[in-house]
Amino acid sequence: MGKCMQGFLDEQFMELEELQDDVNPNFVEEVATLYFKDSARLINSIDQALERGSFDFNRLDNYMHQFKGSSSSIGASKVKTECTMFREYCRVGNAEGCLRTFQQVKKEHATLRKKLEHYFQASQ
């Protein structure tokens, strides 16, 4: 993992890499692909929920819990951090905080995606 990835991915990502072998040479990339597909779905749901303006914090927290779980499983540390903040705002019922933080979540998510795309291309 190069310097560009530093901070964005934690040791969990390295765990995944260790799972890759000759039998499963593209394992990490497969996981990353799956992650981005699934997380995009979640981001969408959260976006919609926030746009509705109803701020069902429980529901939002639920979505974010899932999102956080996925992100942590591939080692997306920055994304994970933002998720935690979002959940905290949910917990206290701070709608504005949720909105703000969610923008951060999306930003980190997009950044990570790009970096990983480069990463995989580079390793091909």
Place this chain on the structure above:
Amino acid sequence: MLNPGQGRGPDSGVAGGSSNSDPFPAGLRVLVVDDDPTCLMILERMLRTCLYRVTKCNRAEIALSLLRKNKNGFDIVISDVHMPDMDGFKLLEHVGLEMDLPVIMMSADDSKAVVLKGVTHGAVDYLIKPVRIEALKNIWQHVVRKKRNEWNVSEHSGSVEETGQREDGDNNSSSANNEGSWRGSRKRKEEEVDEQGGDDKEDTSSLKKPRVVWSVELHQQFVAAVNQLGVDKAVPKKILEMMNVPGLTRENVASHLQKYRIYLRRLGGVSQHQGNMNHSFMTGQDPSFGPLSTLNGFDLQALAAAGQLPAQSLAHLQAAGLARPPSLTKPGMSVDQRSIFSFENPKIRHGQMMNSGGGGNKQMNLLHGVPMGMEPRQFTGGGQMRVQQQQQQLSGGRAVGQNVQSSGMMMPVGGGPSMLQQQQQVMLSSSVPRRSETSSSSRVLPAAATTQSVVFNNFSSELPRNSFPLASAPGISVSYQEEVNSSDAKGGAGFGNPSYDIFNDYPQQHNNNNDWDLQNIGMVFNSHQDTTTASAAFSSSSSTQRQRAEHVQNHHQQQQLPSQSRNHMNGGGSVRVKSERVAETVTCPPATTLFQEQYNQEDLMSALLKQEGLPLVDNEFDFDGYSFDNIPV
């Protein structure tokens, strides 16, 4: 960048199966359930790296149906806590109940509350996400552990209760399981059990009739099954099917169910005091039992707290006040009891309580009287169940009449295997009609002393084993046994008293043997009282009792004593013992045999009540009016 080729291949030792000769845990069949596809994929890969056979599933319902279709197709289940279609804990319950497989919970949520929930729901481990492969490498230990536990469940493994949950080993770094002192104790227990289990396995697995230890998990499964079927509709056969626990027999379940029902009733009627106990035992005839039962229940709880050790339970009993040894041991007490049981009380006669009429009386009494109270608690211990059975049986037998009693007592009910045994014994002792009643048959047959002991053993074995994890009184069951045993020992003076230590499953006839014969009668009384109050007290007072028994015996029919005392002595069937005692007491007074029967039971109850200071609900048990007119004492 890491070298992708440096994967954890089969030879990496990840699976821990370094020795080629033993592939285990390779091939472990794991079902992993998680609605998060990313996690699921990663877990699957990790588990495969560990050389496990993995089936992944993203829906709990699908997982359940998979498990149901392949009951023996999986060794362990790993499930996420938060899932959209079903709560992970619910899945955990289902799996535990229906398939009895070890389940590991996982979640990104590491809050104590959730982890604790996992523990209380019976999860064998709890992994915090993101899960690392190290955490998965050792999940096989849960499978082994559970198998050992199950094995021990049917094993005669001693006092350590096997619980399904064992703390995780040391290697589960991401597991939230590695903490707390409770783990430590469990580990010790486990080790303890392991030690025992090792030996037992070779010897007894094939021979002995399995003794069921109703561990917390097992009981939870049982409760779940019962709830699913409906408490009133739950039948042992169905429960057994639902539980799907290897080695568990219908009889185990049946006796456990009986106890459980008593327990429930007790719970329901605790506030009322009287209602419940009587209810459960005697078809609600004898309100007097109620208070006793409550008392007992209460004490039992204390006992339960004591743990399984009989000794402890006894001690607790005493402490709890159940055992009012002083009063009990007094000869006068016995007398009183007798009077209480003066047969004026039709209730007693009903034999609901005391089936003293039948051989099972003793047992029945136990149920009714103090023991009864204990029973609900003990229920966990299974002792109660037995008693119940006996009672029922006894009631059937009561009508028979004194002599008949023994035969009648035979316990048509045949609650459980133990019951049968008792009955048999009772039958044998037809010569001693009374005895049969009280002592669950062992008494009855003087000749069958040995048999009886055997019988008793069964009981005792049953009793102690049942450790109902019921919240209220895990120890109760134990205590119950204690009681029984103690009474046996005490009362059993008559028969070749196998030395009953409360703790002994097998009555050993050392103390009481011959002395008991004559002394049984007296002993009976004492024993009753003592036992009710505190089995522990028994042991101490046994000597006193003996003397008294002797005393009493002289008055009473000596012949009967032997049979009765034997029963006591046996203690094997804790239930039995009591019944015996009852019988003895019954026999003491020259009054009709019927009385005697009642007596036994009543004695216990009265003793209990008296001790507790509770006025017997029914006059029959009216301690106040300890009018032991007939008591030859």
